Amino acid sequence: MDEKFLKPYDPKSTEGKIYKLWEESGFFNPDICIAKGVTKADAPSFSILMPPTNANGSLHAGHGLVMTIEDIMVRYKRMRGFRTLWLPGLDHAGFETQVVYEKKLEKEGKTRFDFPPEELYKNILDFTLENSKNIKSQVAKMGASCDWSREKFTLDPEIVKTVYQTFKKLSDDGLLYRGKRIVSWCPRHQTSFSDLEIADVEKTEKFYYFKYGPFTISTSRPETKFGDKYVVMHPADKRYAEYKDGQKITAEWINGPVTGTIIKDEAVDMEFGTGVMTITPWHDTADFEIAKRHDLKMEQIIDLKGKLLPIAGEFAGQHISKAREAIVEKLRGKGLVEKIDENYKHNVHTCYKCGTTIEPQVLPQWFIKMKPLAEKALERIKAGEIKYIPDHYEKITTHWLENIMDWNISRQIVWGIPIPAKICDGCGEGYVDLDDTLSKCTKCEGALRKDTDTFDTWFSSGQWPFATLGFPDGKDFKDFYPTDVMETAGEIIFFWVSRMIMLGIYRTGKVPFKTVYLHGLVLDAKAQKMSKSKGNVINPLDLTEKFGTDAFRMGMVVGNTPGTSLALSEDKIRAYKNFANKIWNATRFVLESTQDFDTKASPTVSEKDKGLLAELDDAMRDITKDMDNFRYYLAGEKLYHYFWNTFADVIIEESKPIISGTDESAKQSRQSTLLHILKTCLKALHPFVPFVTEEIWSSLEDTESLLMVENWPA
RNA sequence: GGGCGAUUAGCUCAGUUGGUAGAGCGCGUCAUUGACGUUGACGAUGUCAGAGGUUCGAAUCCUCUAUCGCCCACCA
Numbered sequence: 152m153d154e155k156f157l158k159p160y161d162p163k164s165t166e167g168k169i170y171k172l173w174e175e176s177g178f179f180n181p182d183i184c185i186a187k188g189v190t191k192a193d194a195p196s197f198s199i200l201m202p203p204t205n206a207n208g209s210l211h212a213g214h215g216l217v218m219t220i221e222d223i224m225v226r227y228k229r230m231r232g233f234r235t236l237w238l239p240g241l242d243h244a245g246f247e248t249q250v251v252y253e254k255k256l257e258k259e260g261k262t263r264f265d266f267p268p269e270e271l272y273k274n275i276l277d278f279t280l281e282n283s284k285n286i287k288s289q290v291a292k293m294g295a296s297c298d299w300s301r302e303k304f305t306l307d308p309e310i311v312k313t314v315y316q317t318f319k320k321l322s323d324d325g326l327l328y329r330g331k332r333i334v335s336w337c338p339r340h341q342t343s344f345s346d347l348e349i350a351d352v353e354k355t356e357k358f359y360y361f362k363y364g365p366f367t368i369s370t371s372r373p374e375t376k377f378g379d380k381y382v383v384m385h386p387a388d389k390r391y392a393e394y395k396d397g398q399k400i401t402a403e404w405i406n407g408p409v410t411g412t413i414i415k416d417e418a419v420d421m422e423f424g425t426g427v428m429t430i431t432p433w434h435d436t437a438d439f440e441i442a443k444r445h446d447l448k449m450e451q452i453i454d455l456k457g458k459l460l461p462i463a464g465e466f467a468g469q470h471i472s473k474a475r476e477a478i479v480e481k482l483r484g485k486g487l488v489e490k491i492d493e494n495y496k497h498n499v500h501t502c503y504k505c506g507t508t509i510e511p512q513v514l515p516q517w518f519i520k521m522k523p524l525a526e527k528a529l530e531r532i533k534a535g536e537i538k539y540i541p542d543h544y545e546k547i548t549t550h551w552l553e554n555i556m557d558w559n560i561s562r563q564i565v566w567g568i569p570i571p572a573k574i575c576d577g578c579g580e581g582y583v584d585l586d587d588t589l590s591k592c593t594k595c596e597g598a599l600r601k602d603t604d605t606f607d608t609w610f611s612s613g614q615w616p617f618a619t620l621g622f623p624d625g626k627d628f629k630d631f632y633p634t635d636v637m638e639t640a641g642e643i644i645f646f647w648v649s650r651m652i653m654l655g656i657y658r659t660g661k662v663p664f665k666t667v668y669l670h671g672l673v674l675d676a677k678a679q680k681m682s683k684s685k686g687n688v689i690n691p692l693d694l695t696e697k698f699g700t701d702a703f704r705m706g707m708v709v710g711n712t713p714g715t716s717l718a719l720s721e722d723k724i725r726a727y728k729n730f731a732n733k734i735w736n737a738t739r740f741v742l743e744s745t746q747d748f749d750t751k752a753s754p755t756v757s758e759k760d761k762g763l764l765a766e767l768d769d770a771m772r773d774i775t776k777d778m779d780n781f782r783y784y785l786a787g788e789k790l791y792h793y794f795w796n797t798f799a800d801v802i803i804e805e806s807k808p809i810i811s812g813t814d815e816s817a818k819q820s821r822q823s824t825l826l827h828i829l830k831t832c833l834k835a836l837h838p839f840v841p842f843v844t845e846e847i848w849s850s851l852e853d854t855e856s857l858l859m860v861e862n863w864p865a
Numbered sequence: 866g867g868g869c870g871a872u873u874a875g876c877u878c879a880g881u882u883g884g885u886a887g888a889g890c891g892c893g894u895c896a897u898u899g900a901c902g903u904u905g906a907c908g909a910u911g912u913c914a915g916a917g918g919u920u921c922g923a924a925u926c927c928u929c930u931a932u933c934g935c936c937c938a939c940c941a
Contacts, residue, residue: 159903333939351938358941370941383941420940428941437939497940511939543869547936550868554937645936678877710879710888714870718877722890729903740900782881788888803900 152742153850160735162699166842170291173845178860180298181234189860190234197233198631199225200616201297202639202647203240203305206279207248210289212673212681212719213640215691218293219707220670220783221638226296226838227778230863236631237297238619239290241283241304245567245608246342250504252278252566268565268603275566289692294700294841296859301627303619305611306568313618314611315571315585317658322583326520329572329581333432333439334559336512337502338457342563343516345607346556347646350503358495359479360425362487364402364411366391369424371495372431373478374471377405377463378450379429383441386415388426405481406464416441433513453510515579516561517570517604524653525552531662537652538666540781541714544644551645560607567605574602613650616663623659634664641669641714668781669714673707676720694724701840702728708839709787730791731843734836737799738847741829744810745822750853754819763802767828768865770797774835775865787839794832802828830854831864 177183184190199221204214221237229235252275253263263271283304290297303310321327334343360369366382382400384391394400398413411429418441419428432442432449442449454460459474461467466474482488500509529552531537532545539545561570573582573589577597582589590599611618616637620628633655637648648667655663674680675687682688695703698721705727711717756764770793777786802825809821830851837844837858848858 156900159901368941372941418939418941423940430941435939435941437941440939498938541870547869551937676877706889710877712879715878720877720890723877725903726889729901732903733901736901736903738900743900777881780881784879785881788879792888799900800905804905807899 152739152746155850156735156739156742160699160732160843160846162695162701162731162842165846166292166294166700169842169845170294172849173296173857173859174291174299176857176859178229178857179237179296180300181236184229184860185234189856190229190232194232194234196236196631196635197225197228198236198238198634199636199638200619200634201237201239201295203242203303203612203615204286204290205244205247206241206283206286206304207244207251208282209285210293210691212689212691214290215293215694215703216670216673216707216711216717217638217640218290218295219704220668222293222295222297222704222841223708223783223838224636224638226841226859227863229296229859230834230837230861232862234630236301236627237295239287239295239297239299239302240615240619241286241302242612243279243305243567243608245605246340246348246504246562246564247608248275248279249564249566250340263565272565292692292695292700294704296841301619305608305615309621310611310614310618311568313622314568314606314614317614317654318571318606319583319585320658321519326523327583328518328520329515329574329579330518330557331513331515331579332518332557332559333436333511333513334516335500335509336455336514337505337507338455338510339505339507340502340564341455343512343514343559343561344502344509345559345609348503349500349509350506351498352501352506353496354499355494355496356499358492360489360491361482362402362489363404363427363429364400366427367425367489368427368429370428371497372434372475373482374459374466374475375431375434375452376429376478377452377459377466378433379404379431380409380411381414381430381442381445381447382411382427383414383416383419383430384427385417385419385421387417388419388421390426403485403487405478414441414445414447416444434511436511439511439513449513451513453512455512457510515574515581516559517572517581519558519560521555521558521653524657525555527656528552528649528653531656532652536662537664540666540668541712544641544667544669544714548644548649551649558607558610560610561602561604562607563604565605567608568611570602570604570606572602573599575599609646609650612647613654614658616651616655617659632659632663633661636666636668637664638668638670641671644669666781670711671714671716674716674718676718676722678716678718689719694721697721698724698728699731699842701731701843704841705730705787705791705839708783709791711784713781713784730795731840733795733799734832734840734843734847737794737803738829738850740803741825742850744806745826748819748822748826750826752819752823754823755816756824757817757820760820760824763824764827766797767793767831771831771835771865775863778838783839790832790836790839794836798828798832833858834861834864837861 185192202217225235225237256262335349336343356371358369358371359373360367370376394413396413396415400411402409402411430438430441432439433451434453452460452462453471457471459466459469502509529549532549571585573584575592575597577592578595580592580594592599616634617632620632622628651663675689679687702724706724774786774789806821806825809817812818833844833848845858848854
């Protein structure tokens with residue numbers, strides 16, 4: 152017996168060595184598994200794409216969960232003989248990364264506007280590449296058996312090429328347009344967003360009632376009211392029946408008399424306020440829709456930095472945050488303030504990143520018509536081509552798809568994939584121009600300039616499944632697409648998962664994955680969301696350092712049902728550190744008890760031992776069923792209990808008198824049984840606790856290959 | 866306003882197709898030179914949110930109520 156078993160299991164001296172052994176074997180790569188004969192060339196495939204890690208920081212607890220669950224999946228399938236591919240990746244994570252980088256600049260007293268775009272891009276690229284080195288080593292520390300030779304980055308030339316082709320195809324198919332539409336604009340970050348990057352926050356503010364000609368109108372944003380020249384009311388509102396659609400009225404207003412036009416529209420809620428409102432189409436989504444329906448004129452009041460434009464007269468140049476009260480004062484002076492409700496509760500759109508109030512603006516951006524894409528996705532989902540775990544995510548997805556909005560994919564930031572398009576400064580027309588050949592507008596003959604915007608990062612990651620596998624002709628695409636499982640955070644069901652489904656079907660005609668497995672948030676021990684400001688962020692690497700990676704992995708998976716959040720406590724991880732040691736010491740007992748046993752012998756198995764082996768088979772069959780049904784949280788717990796409470800507490804205990812007894816045949820039977828149970832458990836435990844099991848496996852007498860490519864015991 | 870989920874032992878949570886409740890941590894008592902104290906044995910603790918229904922039988926299926934949480938939404 153190896154002397155190392157005389158000491159407790161030591162993860163620190165083991166894990167690095169074992170990972171290196173795995174990497175050098177090449178078995179992370181399915182092609183090498185075939186070449187070395189551990190996988191059959193005609194075996195069915197199993198593929199997972201690692202959600203590309205944001206290359207802007209280090210691994211957090213959520214990544215620990217991803218690496219654990221996905222590694223369990225792929226190790227299990229690999230042991231079952233599948234041609235198994237787990238493809239790792241990195242995401243340039245456009246806006247997210249730029250924000251992280253800006254914070255870094257802020258500490259140095261700079262902003263991104265201090266740098267020319269090319270220099271800024273290069274600096275962020277360097278920053279990203281530096282981070283990506285750390286990330287790779289951290290992913291390895293988690294034991295991830297992914298195929299590093301196939302690693303992809305969202306900015307790799309072949310990925311960008313695929314993304315560009317999709318952009319072009321969308322344009323050719325009439326699914327792309329450059330529209331002057333109202334978009335959500337963050338005045339602080341100086342970029343527009345899609346509807347998903349907006350967070351609603353309930354705020355209590357003042358609500359103002361102003362006299363506008365014969366009407367009283369209400370608003371929470373007096374600073375937008377300069378250009379209001381349409382008075383809108385519900386067509387069925389009897390109170391205002393005397394006013395006809397299109398009728399003109401005059402009103403004394405902020406900077407003098409204005410002419411208002413009556414508009415009747417059903418969007419007005421008769422119950423709300425006075426049932427009459429004036430509209431600001433340039434800065435309000437609902438107003439914009441009304442204006443479009445009635446073909447009304449729109450005017451910009453606020454510039455992109457949040458300052459009032461010349462239309463505001465004496466207030467021009469003031470920031471809206473300061474101008475509001477001054478405007479109200481002026482109206483009061485004119486006797487136009489009827490009343491002010493001090494406690495008006497309503498939802499305000501804010502930037503999900505910085506909390507700045509979103510200023511809707513009408514801007515020319517590239518939009519994708521989502522309805523046709525969503526309809527195809529809905530058909531496939533309803534036909535059962537994608538299995539959701541947990542299944543209620545299917546409902547959440549279909550509900551979102553049924554109410555989908557067009558997707559603004561333009562971002563006014565440098566860090567991202569440049570949009571391959573030209574814009575006419577004359578008429579604003581946009582042209583997709585992959586080869587950089589266009590120079591003149593075909594509409595107005597104006598000169599074209601390059602679009603300086605970049606793609607929404609989700610537009611590229613939304614194409615991840617087919618882009619990384621070499622669509623359309625790559626061997627991997629043929630071998631591994633559609634992928635089997637997409638395992639990721641429930642949080643990004645719309646951002647990423649649903650868009651991958653739509654774009655995957657659009658480009659390849661097939662759904663990109665057969666099963667979506669969604670995990671919940673990883674919270675701190677008190678079930679609170681981790682955040683830097685609260686100071687309760689748990690670094691997974693601190694835990695693996697302290698308790699070993701195997702212990703960490705068990706803690707992440709046991710009892711953690713898909714879709715629900717996990718409260719991560721050290722106590723739980725500590726318990727599984729003890730478990731790793733339990734495996735270690737049970738092994739020591741078995742090895743000590745079988746030192747005089749000839750591993751090549753096949754003794755007659757006693758009736759008693761046959762019973763134990765049958766019990767083992769039952770347990771393995773049950774656990775295998777859980778593995779096949781994605782119930783890792785149960786399989787892990789059952790393995791834990793079988794090993795500890797059945798094998799260690801009962802079987803080993805009752806083996807002691809047999810081993811030291813005089814019945815030689817019973818002894819040999821039990822020796823062979825102990826070895827068999829131990830090996831079976833090591834195999835089944837391997838996907839969960841790969842390091843300690845592999846380390847033990849290497850110390851067993853009659854084992855030659857690595858445990859990671861042994862056959863699953865069922 | 867719409868949708869989704871949760872409510873089970875002190876804490877964090879399991880409970881796969883309905884068959885009189887489980888785990889980890891914590892707690893109590895005992896054990897101790899022999900695989901392991903990172904241990905072993907034994908034990909305590911729950912009207913499974915509430916009400917009604919289906920059923921021979923419900924934590925599990927249905928309806929309603931309450932509380933909490935999340936997501937979506939253009940009432941100015």
